[in-house]
Amino acid sequence: MAAREKADPAKTRQAVLAxxxxxxxxxxxxxxxxxxxxxxxxxARTLAAVAPGASVEVRIPPFVAVQCVAGPRHTxxxxxxxxxTDPRTWLLLATGMMSFQDARDAGVLSLSGARAGExxxxxxxxxxx
Numbered sequence: 001m002a003a004r005e006k007a008d009p010a011k012t013r014q015a016v017l018a019x020x021x022x023x024x025x026x027x028x029x030x031x032x033x034x035x036x037x038x039x040x041x042x043x044a045r046t047l048a049a050v051a052p053g054a055s056v057e058v059r060i061p062p063f064v065a066v067q068c069v070a071g072p073r074h075t076x077x078x079x080x081x082x083x084x085t086d087p088r089t090w091l092l093l094a095t096g097m098m099s100f101q102d103a104r105d106a107g108v109l110s111l112s113g114a115r116a117g118e119x120x121x122x123x124x125x126x127x128x129x
Contacts, residue, residue, distance in 0.1 A: 007045035013126065015039040016095060020128045023091055037063045040087045043094040043125055051122045056115055059084040069118050081113030096124030 015038040019031040030036070040063040047058060048066040055071030057079040069081075085093070089108045092098035100120040103109035111117055 007042055007049045009046070012039075012042040012046050015042050016091065016126075016128060019091065020095075023088065023095065023097055023128070026088070036087055039091055040064055043091065046125050047094070047119065047122055050125065051119065056081040056083060056113070056119060058082075058119060060087055060090045063087060068122075069115060071115060079113070081115040082111070083116050083119055084110040093123050094125045095128045096126075097128075 015035070018035050019039050022028050022031050031039075040060050044058060044060055044064045044066045048068045051068040051070070053070035054067040054073040056069040057065055057067050059065040059082060061084070067079075085103065085108055089098065089103055093100060093103060093109070100109070100117075100123060104111070
């Protein structure tokens with residue numbers, strides 16, 4: 001089994017910049033699956049590094065799920081605090097191109113559990129200029 005890629009800030013920024021034009025303009029061709037997956041996985045792992053813990057699970061299918069936010073650890077079954085969204089919305093949130101509230105209002109961000117919204121305080125992770 002391959003080792004998980006760490007959230008290296010330079011690699012993460014490079015991966016996000018590779019898809020930034022598509023984030024700015026959805027009418028452009030979508031990035032290749034490998035490039036999109038790298039950007040999503042690395043930004044999600046950055047969130048987990050910024051907000052270490054295991055009380056909230058952030059899911060960005062089909063690429064990654066990470067646990068973050070300090071507090072009670074969940075180990076079996078469906079976690080009580082879950083955030084789920086699609087890859088493009090996640091990257092828009094991670095880069096500050098979409099606000100947390102706008103994503104919720106548009107119905108593209110699903111939150112369940114009392115603590116799920118705590119990740120909002122960690123976003124954006126960085127800007128793309």
